[in-house]
């Protein structure tokens with residue numbers, strides 16, 4: 001699956017942006033609440049009679065100048081406050097899924113944060129039903145395979161995570177896994193050891209944010225204590241050679257989010273992003289949009305800006321798309337089908 005495609009050398013650099021747009025790909029790290037565009041926030045606020053502390057779409061967009069993860073999270077939670085009814089969750093997910101389809105995303109595994117909603121009195125069923133209905137429609141109407149991963153907010157307690165899991169279990173056929181997100185520093189993976197062990201017993205896929213702002217030690221404990229199958233972000237891993245070797249050997253996917261890293265100042269500029277270093281070390285790194293409405297771009301924008309800034313080539317494009325399929329939680333025949341489509345796309349760009 002990871003072998004270099006034979007046609008990558010035949011694709012001229014000036015065709016790279018078109019190739020990046022056209023190639024089929026999977027998105028493995030995006031928070032559906034982070035896809036709320038200011039226009040939709042205002043439309044839902046009006047529909048639901050919710051007051052928000054911004055006078056206009058423009059004023060809200062101007063507030064998206066973040067200095068770190070926390071300054072983003074403050075606005076992110078304010079934006080989510082307009083979501084009240086099942087249709088709101090559907091509309092939010094549908095808007096993202098249409099954007100994903102336009103970017104030739106064939107598979108998306110969308111995170112959602114139920115605690116952000118249940119804490120405001122919205123029922124778990126309202127959240128999950130709306131998102132799940134959009135996933136079904138995406139498959140039927142857009143040809144996009146979509147699944148949900150429930151994330152626990154790590155700035156809250158493990159007890160709260162357990163209560164959230166309990167509320168979600170009646171709907172367990174509507175999500176495929178659990179993750180861990182929100183403020184990383186000061187909230188190490190160990191804090192959620194017991195709830196992840198329980199989710200593992202229940203047969204859920206396991207992922208966690210680690211090594212975004214936090215140290216390599218958090219990536220180690222995500223692997224060893226939480227026993228995650230993928231690491232979300234993980235870009236701090238390059239500071240630890242032994243960790244890099246392990247991630248490569250065990251083929252643990254890293255769901256990297258370049259524009260998010262840029263906006264939250266994890267790297268001073270995109271040219272200094274370590275995506276190329278992760279790929280060249282043999283890691284299963286992928287490109288993802290994280291919170292696309294807030295961080296300046298959906299999937300293809302992440303690919304195009306990162307390649308332009310770092311000088312990555314068609315060879316890397318092939319590897320990133322192949323990695324995204326390898327890292328996705330679908331069966332082997334489906335992955336093989338998408339790899340065939342990827343090969344056909346590259347052959348076309350190479351003029352074969």
Ligand SMILES: [Zn+2]
Nearest residue numbers: 181209232290
């Ligand atoms: Zn994230």
